[in-house]
Amino acid sequence: MAEHPAYPVGLRLTGRHVVVLGGGQVAQRRLPALIAAGADIRLVSPGATPSVEAMADSGEITWERRPYAEGDLADAWYALIATSDTEANNAASAEAERHRVWCVRSDDADRATAWTPATGHSEGVTVAVLTTDARHRDPRHTAAIRDAVVEGLRDGTLVAPHQRTRTPGVALVGGGPGDPDLITVRGRRLLAEADVVIADRLGPRDLLAELPPHVEVIDAAKIPYGRFMAQEAINNALIEHAKQGKAVVRLKGGDPFVFGRGMEEARALAEAGIACTVVPGISSSISVPGAAGIPVTHRGVAHEFTVVSGHVAPDDERSLVDWPSLAKLTGTLVILMGVDKIGRIAETLVAHGRSPDTPVALVQEGTTAAQRRVDATLATVADTVVAQEVRPPAVIVVGEVVAVGPQGTV
Ligand SMILES: C[S@@+](CC[C@H](N)C(=O)[O-])C[C@H]1O[C@@H](n2cnc3c(N)ncnc32)[C@H](O)[C@@H]1O
Numbered sequence: 001m002a003e004h005p006a007y008p009v010g011l012r013l014t015g016r017h018v019v020v021l022g023g024g025q026v027a028q029r030r031l032p033a034l035i036a037a038g039a040d041i042r043l044v045s046p047g048a049t050p051s052v053e054a055m056a057d058s059g060e061i062t063w064e065r066r067p068y069a070e071g072d073l074a075d076a077w078y079a080l081i082a083t084s085d086t087e088a089n090n091a092a093s094a095e096a097e098r099h100r101v102w103c104v105r106s107d108d109a110d111r112a113t114a115w116t117p118a119t120g121h122s123e124g125v126t127v128a129v130l131t132t133d134a135r136h137r138d139p140r141h142t143a144a145i146r147d148a149v150v151e152g153l154r155d156g157t158l159v160a161p162h163q164r165t166r167t168p169g170v171a172l173v174g175g176g177p178g179d180p181d182l183i184t185v186r187g188r189r190l191l192a193e194a195d196v197v198i199a200d201r202l203g204p205r206d207l208l209a210e211l212p213p214h215v216e217v218i219d220a221a222k223i224p225y226g227r228f229m230a231q232e233a234i235n236n237a238l239i240e241h242a243k244q245g246k247a248v249v250r251l252k253g254g255d256p257f258v259f260g261r262g263m264e265e266a267r268a269l270a271e272a273g274i275a276c277t278v279v280p281g282i283s284s285s286i287s288v289p290g291a292a293g294i295p296v297t298h299r300g301v302a303h304e305f306t307v308v309s310g311h312v313a314p315d316d317e318r319s320l321v322d323w324p325s326l327a328k329l330t331g332t333l334v335i336l337m338g339v340d341k342i343g344r345i346a347e348t349l350v351a352h353g354r355s356p357d358t359p360v361a362l363v364q365e366g367t368t369a370a371q372r373r374v375d376a377t378l379a380t381v382a383d384t385v386v387a388q389e390v391r392p393p394a395v396i397v398v399g400e401v402v403a404v405g406p407q408g409t410v
Contacts, residue, residue, distance in 0.1 A: 005132045006115055011078060011102075014038035019076040019101075020061075021068050021092055022083035023048025026106040030080055030116065035060045044072055045083065068092050073101050078114070082106035118142040120150035127153070154185045156192025169274045170238050170248045172262050174255040174281015175203035177288050179367040183207060187251075187279045195246035198223075198237060202253030202284075202393055220250075231261060235268035242274045253393075255283040259309055259336055283307075285334045288366030288395040292373040293405040296332050302401050304331035310338020310396070314348040327352030332399035339392045343382030349398070350378050359402035364394040375402065 018034055020027050023045035031052060034041055041061040043052065048063065056063035068088045073079050073095045081092045081103055093111050096103035105112040117128035118139065127149045129142040152158025171190040176182035183191075183204055191197065191207060198218045199208060208217050218237065225233035234250075241248045256262030256278060269276040285307040286296055296305040306326060314323040326333060327349040338345060339362070350356045356379035364372050376384035378398065384390070 006130055008117070008128065008130060010126070010128075011037070013078065015040055016077040017042065017075055018078045018080070019044065019073055020080045020082070021045065021072070021088070022081070022106075023052045023063070024082065024084065025049065026082035027080065028052050030082075030104075031055055031061065033119065034080075039078075042072075044068055070095060073099055073103075076101045079103040080106075081112075118146040120146050122150050122153040125153070151185075154189055156189040159192075168247075169276055170242050170250055170265075170269055171277045171279060172250045172252065172256045172265055173279045174260070174283075175199075175207065175251045175253055176282040177254055177284040177291070177367045178202070178204060178365065179291075180204040180206040180210075182282050182287065182367060184279060184281065187281065190247075190249055190277070190279060191251065193247050194249040196241045197249045197251055198234065198241075199251040200253050203251055207251075231264060232268075235265055238265060238269060239272045239274060242269070243272075252281065253284065254287075255281040258283045258285060258307065284366060284393070284395055285336060288363050289334065289361070289397045289401075291367045291371060292361065292363040294361055294363075294397050294402055295404055296334060296397070296401060298401050298404045301404055302331040302399055304329065305334055305399075305401075306331065307334045307336065308338075310335040310341050310345050313341045313344045315344070323348045324352040327354045330399075332397060332401050335396040335398065337392070338396050339385060339390055339394050342385055342396060346378045346381050354378060354398075358398055359400065361397045361402045362390045362394045363397070364390055364392075366395060 013034065014037065016039055018039040018041050020031065020041060020043045023043055027043065028049050028051050035055065043056065043061050043063045044066065046065055046067055055061050068083060070091065073092060079096050079101050081089050083089055086107060089105060089107055093103060093105060096113065102114040103112060104114050104116050109115060115130055117130040119126055119128045127146055129146045131138065131142055149158065173187040173190055175187065191211065194215055196216045196218065197208065197211065198220050200220050211217060220234050223233045223237050228236065238248055238250055250265060252260050252262065254260060262278065266276050266278060289296055297303065306329065308321050308326065312319045335345065356377060358378045360376045360378055360381045362374045362385065374384060374388045374390055
Protein backbone atom coordinates (compact mmCIF):
# COMPACT_ATOMS: atom_id res chain seq x y z
CA MET A 1 0.00 0.00 0.00
CA ALA A 2 1.40 3.38 -0.97
CA GLU A 3 2.20 5.50 2.06
CA HIS A 4 0.11 8.63 2.34
CA PRO A 5 1.49 11.76 3.87
CA ALA A 6 0.42 12.62 7.41
CA TYR A 7 -2.43 15.10 7.71
CA PRO A 8 -1.25 18.14 9.68
CA VAL A 9 -3.59 19.49 12.31
CA GLY A 10 -3.44 21.68 15.42
CA LEU A 11 -5.00 20.02 18.45
CA ARG A 12 -6.83 22.31 20.86
CA LEU A 13 -6.29 20.45 24.08
CA THR A 14 -7.44 22.94 26.72
CA GLY A 15 -9.01 20.97 29.57
CA ARG A 16 -8.90 17.75 27.53
CA HIS A 17 -7.53 14.56 28.96
CA VAL A 18 -4.12 13.53 27.65
CA VAL A 19 -2.27 10.45 28.83
CA VAL A 20 1.50 10.19 28.86
CA LEU A 21 3.04 6.79 29.43
CA GLY A 22 6.65 6.86 30.62
CA GLY A 23 8.35 9.65 32.56
CA GLY A 24 11.75 9.69 30.84
CA GLN A 25 13.49 12.07 28.48
CA VAL A 26 10.76 11.92 25.81
CA ALA A 27 8.07 12.91 28.30
CA GLN A 28 10.35 15.61 29.67
CA ARG A 29 10.73 17.12 26.19
CA ARG A 30 7.06 16.84 25.17
CA LEU A 31 5.30 17.75 28.41
CA PRO A 32 6.00 21.50 28.41
CA ALA A 33 4.11 22.00 25.13
CA LEU A 34 1.20 19.86 26.35
CA ILE A 35 1.10 21.88 29.57
CA ALA A 36 1.25 25.12 27.57
CA ALA A 37 -1.70 23.86 25.50
CA GLY A 38 -3.73 23.63 28.71
CA ALA A 39 -4.20 19.85 28.52
CA ASP A 40 -5.38 17.87 31.53
CA ILE A 41 -2.37 15.54 31.70
CA ARG A 42 -2.08 12.22 33.48
CA LEU A 43 1.37 10.67 33.56
CA VAL A 44 1.49 6.94 34.17
CA SER A 45 4.99 5.76 34.99
CA PRO A 46 6.80 4.04 37.84
CA GLY A 47 9.60 6.63 37.67
CA ALA A 48 10.29 10.05 36.23
CA THR A 49 13.19 12.39 35.58
CA PRO A 50 13.67 15.15 38.17
CA SER A 51 12.22 17.73 35.72
CA VAL A 52 9.10 15.64 35.11
CA GLU A 53 8.79 15.07 38.85
CA ALA A 54 8.93 18.82 39.37
CA MET A 55 6.01 19.25 36.93
CA ALA A 56 4.01 16.81 39.03
CA ASP A 57 5.04 18.51 42.29
CA SER A 58 3.89 21.87 40.97
CA GLY A 59 0.52 20.45 39.95
CA GLU A 60 1.00 20.90 36.20
CA ILE A 61 0.43 17.19 35.65
CA THR A 62 -1.02 14.34 37.65
CA TRP A 63 1.38 11.46 38.17
CA GLU A 64 0.33 7.87 38.88
CA ARG A 65 3.44 5.99 39.97
CA ARG A 66 2.80 2.63 38.36
CA PRO A 67 3.27 0.85 35.02
CA TYR A 68 0.73 1.09 32.21
CA ALA A 69 -2.46 -0.91 32.73
CA GLU A 70 -5.20 -1.79 30.27
CA GLY A 71 -7.91 0.89 30.43
CA ASP A 72 -5.52 3.82 30.96
CA LEU A 73 -6.34 5.30 27.57
CA ALA A 74 -10.08 4.78 27.70
CA ASP A 75 -11.08 8.40 28.17
CA ALA A 76 -8.05 10.11 26.59
CA TRP A 77 -8.23 12.43 23.60
CA TYR A 78 -4.57 12.01 22.86
CA ALA A 79 -1.76 9.82 24.12
CA LEU A 80 1.99 9.89 24.17
CA ILE A 81 3.46 6.42 24.53
CA ALA A 82 7.06 6.59 25.62
CA THR A 83 7.91 3.84 28.05
CA SER A 84 11.08 1.76 27.79
CA ASP A 85 8.99 -1.43 27.71
CA THR A 86 8.13 -2.37 24.11
CA GLU A 87 5.43 -4.82 25.19
CA ALA A 88 3.69 -2.16 27.23
CA ASN A 89 4.01 0.26 24.33
CA ASN A 90 2.47 -2.28 21.96
CA ALA A 91 -0.40 -3.00 24.35
CA ALA A 92 -1.03 0.71 24.83
CA SER A 93 -0.97 1.29 21.05
CA ALA A 94 -3.51 -1.47 20.58
CA GLU A 95 -5.73 0.06 23.25
CA ALA A 96 -5.42 3.48 21.65
CA GLU A 97 -6.46 2.00 18.32
CA ARG A 98 -9.51 0.36 19.89
CA HIS A 99 -10.60 3.57 21.62
CA ARG A 100 -9.68 5.72 18.60
CA VAL A 101 -7.25 7.79 20.58
CA TRP A 102 -4.58 9.46 18.45
CA CYS A 103 -1.29 8.25 19.79
CA VAL A 104 2.35 9.13 19.36
CA ARG A 105 4.98 6.44 19.88
CA SER A 106 8.50 7.39 20.69
CA ASP A 107 9.91 3.95 19.87
CA ASP A 108 8.10 3.12 16.63
CA ALA A 109 6.84 5.84 14.30
CA ASP A 110 5.32 3.22 11.99
CA ARG A 111 2.94 2.02 14.67
CA ALA A 112 1.97 5.48 15.81
CA THR A 113 -1.27 7.09 14.62
CA ALA A 114 0.15 10.61 15.09
CA TRP A 115 3.55 12.19 14.75
CA THR A 116 4.88 15.10 16.73
CA PRO A 117 6.18 17.81 14.41
CA ALA A 118 9.26 19.86 15.15
CA THR A 119 7.70 23.10 16.37
CA GLY A 120 8.72 26.65 17.10
CA HIS A 121 6.94 29.92 17.67
CA SER A 122 7.53 33.43 16.43
CA GLU A 123 5.47 36.53 15.90
CA GLY A 124 2.13 34.92 16.74
CA VAL A 125 2.54 31.86 14.52
CA THR A 126 3.47 28.29 15.28
CA VAL A 127 5.77 26.66 12.78
CA ALA A 128 5.36 22.87 12.69
CA VAL A 129 7.47 20.70 10.42
CA LEU A 130 6.61 17.07 9.62
CA THR A 131 8.25 14.62 7.26
CA THR A 132 6.09 13.43 4.42
CA ASP A 133 6.30 9.75 5.25
CA ALA A 134 7.82 7.39 7.79
CA ARG A 135 10.64 6.26 5.47
CA HIS A 136 12.06 9.75 5.37
CA ARG A 137 11.71 10.49 9.03
CA ASP A 138 14.81 12.23 10.27
CA PRO A 139 14.15 14.36 13.34
CA ARG A 140 17.36 16.35 12.78
CA HIS A 141 16.21 17.31 9.30
CA THR A 142 12.80 18.55 10.45
CA ALA A 143 14.34 20.33 13.44
CA ALA A 144 16.86 22.06 11.16
CA ILE A 145 14.09 23.26 8.84
CA ARG A 146 12.06 24.44 11.82
CA ASP A 147 15.10 26.32 13.16
CA ALA A 148 15.76 27.96 9.81
CA VAL A 149 12.16 29.16 9.48
CA VAL A 150 11.82 30.36 13.08
CA GLU A 151 15.19 32.09 13.00
CA GLY A 152 14.30 33.77 9.73
CA LEU A 153 11.03 35.05 11.19
CA ARG A 154 12.72 36.22 14.34
CA ASP A 155 15.58 38.07 12.75
CA GLY A 156 13.44 39.43 9.93
CA THR A 157 15.30 37.73 7.08
CA LEU A 158 12.16 35.69 6.32
CA VAL A 159 9.14 37.95 6.00
CA ALA A 160 5.92 37.59 4.07
CA PRO A 161 6.15 40.94 2.20
CA HIS A 162 2.50 41.97 2.56
CA GLN A 163 2.46 41.04 6.24
CA ARG A 164 5.57 42.89 7.20
CA THR A 165 4.83 44.17 10.70
CA ARG A 166 6.66 47.34 11.49
CA THR A 167 7.37 48.61 14.93
CA PRO A 168 6.26 52.23 14.89
CA GLY A 169 8.49 55.07 16.02
CA VAL A 170 12.05 54.59 17.15
CA ALA A 171 13.75 51.49 18.50
CA LEU A 172 16.73 52.10 20.78
CA VAL A 173 18.65 48.92 20.12
CA GLY A 174 21.59 47.70 22.17
CA GLY A 175 23.91 46.25 19.57
CA GLY A 176 26.28 44.45 21.93
CA PRO A 177 30.04 44.91 22.15
CA GLY A 178 31.02 44.57 18.50
CA ASP A 179 30.75 40.97 17.31
CA PRO A 180 27.68 41.01 15.02
CA ASP A 181 26.51 37.71 16.53
CA LEU A 182 26.13 39.36 19.91
CA ILE A 183 23.07 41.47 19.15
CA THR A 184 19.74 40.11 20.41
CA VAL A 185 17.32 38.38 18.07
CA ARG A 186 14.85 41.22 18.60
CA GLY A 187 17.47 43.82 17.78
CA ARG A 188 18.36 42.02 14.57
CA ARG A 189 14.72 41.80 13.54
CA LEU A 190 14.16 45.51 14.15
CA LEU A 191 17.26 46.28 12.11
CA ALA A 192 15.87 44.18 9.27
CA GLU A 193 12.63 46.23 9.39
CA ALA A 194 14.32 49.63 9.55
CA ASP A 195 14.17 52.40 6.97
CA VAL A 196 16.73 54.51 8.80
CA VAL A 197 19.53 53.39 11.13
CA ILE A 198 21.40 55.93 13.22
CA ALA A 199 24.50 54.16 14.48
CA ASP A 200 27.30 54.87 16.91
CA ARG A 201 30.95 54.31 16.19
CA LEU A 202 31.02 51.48 18.73
CA GLY A 203 28.87 48.42 18.33
CA PRO A 204 28.33 45.87 15.62
CA ARG A 205 29.31 47.85 12.52
CA ASP A 206 29.37 44.67 10.43
CA LEU A 207 25.60 44.44 10.75
CA LEU A 208 25.25 47.69 8.85
CA ALA A 209 26.94 46.15 5.83
CA GLU A 210 24.17 43.55 5.67
CA LEU A 211 21.38 46.10 5.39
CA PRO A 212 19.59 46.38 2.04
CA PRO A 213 20.54 49.40 -0.13
CA HIS A 214 17.29 51.31 0.51
CA VAL A 215 18.09 51.62 4.23
CA GLU A 216 19.56 55.00 5.11
CA VAL A 217 22.49 54.55 7.50
CA ILE A 218 23.50 57.65 9.42
CA ASP A 219 26.70 57.89 11.45
CA ALA A 220 25.63 59.56 14.70
CA ALA A 221 29.07 61.15 15.10
CA LYS A 222 28.66 62.94 11.77
CA ILE A 223 25.27 64.55 12.35
CA PRO A 224 25.99 68.30 12.09
CA TYR A 225 24.97 70.00 15.31
CA GLY A 226 25.48 73.67 14.65
CA ARG A 227 23.95 75.55 17.55
CA PHE A 228 22.79 72.35 19.29
CA MET A 229 24.67 69.93 21.51
CA ALA A 230 25.66 66.78 19.62
CA GLN A 231 23.18 64.72 21.66
CA GLU A 232 20.39 67.18 20.94
CA ALA A 233 21.14 66.95 17.23
CA ILE A 234 20.90 63.15 17.41
CA ASN A 235 17.59 63.40 19.28
CA ASN A 236 16.29 65.79 16.61
CA ALA A 237 17.37 63.46 13.82
CA LEU A 238 15.53 60.57 15.49
CA ILE A 239 12.40 62.68 15.88
CA GLU A 240 12.47 64.08 12.33
CA HIS A 241 12.84 60.69 10.66
CA ALA A 242 10.18 59.12 12.86
CA LYS A 243 7.79 61.98 12.06
CA GLN A 244 8.20 61.16 8.38
CA GLY A 245 6.66 57.77 9.19
CA LYS A 246 9.93 55.88 8.86
CA ALA A 247 10.93 52.92 11.00
CA VAL A 248 13.98 54.24 12.81
CA VAL A 249 16.58 52.19 14.67
CA ARG A 250 19.02 53.90 16.96
CA LEU A 251 21.79 51.32 17.09
CA LYS A 252 23.98 51.73 20.12
CA GLY A 253 27.04 49.90 21.38
CA GLY A 254 26.54 47.49 24.29
CA ASP A 255 23.38 48.19 26.27
CA PRO A 256 21.54 51.47 25.66
CA PHE A 257 21.35 52.28 29.37
CA VAL A 258 24.98 51.61 30.35
CA PHE A 259 26.78 54.89 29.71
CA GLY A 260 24.76 55.01 26.53
CA ARG A 261 22.54 58.05 26.99
CA GLY A 262 19.61 55.81 26.16
CA MET A 263 17.24 57.46 28.56
CA GLU A 264 18.05 60.94 27.24
CA GLU A 265 16.93 59.78 23.82
CA ALA A 266 13.88 57.95 25.20
CA ARG A 267 12.84 61.13 27.03
CA ALA A 268 13.28 63.33 23.97
CA LEU A 269 11.11 60.93 21.98
CA ALA A 270 8.46 60.85 24.71
CA GLU A 271 8.37 64.65 24.75
CA ALA A 272 7.88 64.64 20.98
CA GLY A 273 5.06 62.09 21.34
CA ILE A 274 6.96 59.40 19.43
CA ALA A 275 6.71 55.73 20.37
CA CYS A 276 9.96 54.27 21.60
CA THR A 277 10.94 50.63 22.03
CA VAL A 278 14.03 49.81 24.03
CA VAL A 279 15.90 46.61 23.23
CA PRO A 280 18.54 45.66 25.80
CA GLY A 281 21.99 44.74 24.61
CA ILE A 282 24.96 42.79 25.89
CA SER A 283 27.08 45.34 27.69
CA SER A 284 30.80 45.46 27.05
CA SER A 285 31.28 45.78 30.82
CA ILE A 286 30.67 42.05 31.29
CA SER A 287 31.08 40.58 27.81
CA VAL A 288 34.43 42.11 26.90
CA PRO A 289 36.21 40.81 30.02
CA GLY A 290 34.49 37.47 29.40
CA ALA A 291 35.69 37.37 25.81
CA ALA A 292 39.24 37.85 27.09
CA GLY A 293 38.88 35.00 29.60
CA ILE A 294 38.10 37.13 32.65
CA PRO A 295 34.99 36.35 34.70
CA VAL A 296 33.78 39.47 36.53
CA THR A 297 32.91 37.28 39.51
CA HIS A 298 34.42 33.99 40.60
CA ARG A 299 33.51 31.82 43.56
CA GLY A 300 35.91 32.41 46.41
CA VAL A 301 37.54 35.37 44.64
CA ALA A 302 35.05 38.16 44.00
CA HIS A 303 31.51 38.53 45.27
CA GLU A 304 30.88 41.86 43.63
CA PHE A 305 31.72 43.82 40.55
CA THR A 306 31.34 47.52 40.10
CA VAL A 307 31.08 49.17 36.71
CA VAL A 308 32.38 52.69 36.66
CA SER A 309 33.07 55.35 34.09
CA GLY A 310 36.64 56.61 33.98
CA HIS A 311 36.01 59.40 31.50
CA VAL A 312 36.87 62.08 34.05
CA ALA A 313 39.82 61.86 36.44
CA PRO A 314 39.17 61.13 40.14
CA ASP A 315 40.14 64.67 41.20
CA ASP A 316 38.00 66.30 38.51
CA GLU A 317 35.15 68.23 40.11
CA ARG A 318 32.71 66.77 37.53
CA SER A 319 33.42 63.23 38.76
CA LEU A 320 30.45 61.53 40.43
CA VAL A 321 32.52 58.50 41.45
CA ASP A 322 33.61 57.93 45.05
CA TRP A 323 37.05 56.50 44.20
CA PRO A 324 38.30 56.36 47.84
CA SER A 325 35.35 54.10 48.71
CA LEU A 326 35.91 51.98 45.61
CA ALA A 327 39.53 51.53 46.69
CA LYS A 328 38.29 49.85 49.88
CA LEU A 329 36.24 47.23 48.03
CA THR A 330 37.84 43.84 47.53
CA GLY A 331 35.87 42.80 44.46
CA THR A 332 36.17 43.56 40.77
CA LEU A 333 36.25 47.04 39.32
CA VAL A 334 35.29 47.34 35.66
CA ILE A 335 36.26 50.68 34.19
CA LEU A 336 34.80 51.92 30.91
CA MET A 337 36.13 54.93 29.01
CA GLY A 338 39.16 54.91 31.29
CA VAL A 339 42.22 54.47 29.06
CA ASP A 340 43.25 58.14 29.13
CA LYS A 341 42.83 58.52 32.89
CA ILE A 342 43.96 55.09 34.10
CA GLY A 343 47.22 56.46 35.57
CA ARG A 344 45.39 58.87 37.88
CA ILE A 345 42.73 56.27 38.66
CA ALA A 346 45.34 53.65 39.65
CA GLU A 347 47.18 56.18 41.82
CA THR A 348 43.96 57.09 43.63
CA LEU A 349 43.00 53.45 44.22
CA VAL A 350 46.45 52.70 45.68
CA ALA A 351 46.48 55.89 47.75
CA HIS A 352 43.21 54.80 49.38
CA GLY A 353 44.18 51.26 50.19
CA ARG A 354 44.06 48.96 47.17
CA SER A 355 47.27 46.97 46.83
CA PRO A 356 49.64 48.17 44.09
CA ASP A 357 50.04 44.49 43.12
CA THR A 358 46.35 44.18 42.25
CA PRO A 359 46.15 42.64 38.77
CA VAL A 360 44.76 44.80 35.96
CA ALA A 361 43.77 43.79 32.43
CA LEU A 362 42.98 46.10 29.55
CA VAL A 363 40.88 44.55 26.82
CA GLN A 364 40.85 46.60 23.66
CA GLU A 365 38.21 46.17 20.92
CA GLY A 366 36.78 43.14 22.69
CA THR A 367 34.80 40.54 20.73
CA THR A 368 36.06 41.90 17.40
CA ALA A 369 38.80 40.50 15.15
CA ALA A 370 41.13 43.15 16.58
CA GLN A 371 40.64 42.15 20.22
CA ARG A 372 43.76 42.35 22.36
CA ARG A 373 44.42 41.95 26.06
CA VAL A 374 47.22 43.66 27.93
CA ASP A 375 47.99 42.74 31.54
CA ALA A 376 49.52 44.92 34.24
CA THR A 377 49.11 45.77 37.93
CA LEU A 378 47.86 48.95 39.57
CA ALA A 379 51.52 49.91 40.05
CA THR A 380 52.48 49.38 36.39
CA VAL A 381 49.32 50.10 34.41
CA ALA A 382 50.07 53.75 33.58
CA ASP A 383 53.40 52.86 31.98
CA THR A 384 52.02 49.72 30.35
CA VAL A 385 49.24 51.64 28.60
CA VAL A 386 51.82 53.94 27.04
CA ALA A 387 54.39 51.25 26.25
CA GLN A 388 51.81 48.91 24.72
CA GLU A 389 49.92 51.73 23.00
CA VAL A 390 46.55 50.68 24.37
CA ARG A 391 43.79 52.69 22.68
CA PRO A 392 40.08 53.13 23.30
CA PRO A 393 37.72 51.43 23.19
CA ALA A 394 38.95 49.30 26.03
CA VAL A 395 37.46 47.80 29.14
CA ILE A 396 39.79 47.85 32.14
CA VAL A 397 39.38 45.19 34.79
CA VAL A 398 40.94 45.65 38.22
CA GLY A 399 40.95 42.79 40.71
CA GLU A 400 41.99 39.25 41.46
CA VAL A 401 39.57 37.85 38.84
CA VAL A 402 42.07 38.94 36.21
CA ALA A 403 44.24 35.99 37.28
CA VAL A 404 41.34 33.53 37.16
CA GLY A 405 40.90 31.66 33.91
CA PRO A 406 41.23 28.22 32.42
CA GLN A 407 44.95 28.29 33.27
CA GLY A 408 44.60 30.93 36.00
CA THR A 409 46.62 31.06 39.15
CA VAL A 410 43.79 31.98 41.51
C1 LIG B 1 30.10 55.27 25.88
S1 LIG B 1 30.55 53.75 26.59
C2 LIG B 1 29.22 52.76 26.04
C3 LIG B 1 29.09 51.46 26.75
C4 LIG B 1 28.03 50.57 26.16
N1 LIG B 1 26.74 51.16 26.27
C5 LIG B 1 28.02 49.19 26.78
O1 LIG B 1 27.05 48.82 27.48
O2 LIG B 1 28.96 48.43 26.54
C6 LIG B 1 31.89 53.29 25.59
C7 LIG B 1 32.93 52.46 26.33
O3 LIG B 1 32.52 51.11 26.39
C8 LIG B 1 33.66 50.28 26.34
N2 LIG B 1 33.52 49.43 25.16
C9 LIG B 1 32.47 49.33 24.36
N3 LIG B 1 32.66 48.36 23.41
C10 LIG B 1 33.88 47.88 23.64
C11 LIG B 1 34.66 46.86 23.02
N4 LIG B 1 34.21 46.15 21.99
N5 LIG B 1 35.88 46.59 23.53
C12 LIG B 1 36.36 47.27 24.58
N6 LIG B 1 35.66 48.23 25.20
C13 LIG B 1 34.44 48.53 24.75
C14 LIG B 1 34.87 51.17 26.26
O4 LIG B 1 35.31 51.40 27.57
C15 LIG B 1 34.26 52.41 25.64
O5 LIG B 1 35.06 53.52 25.91
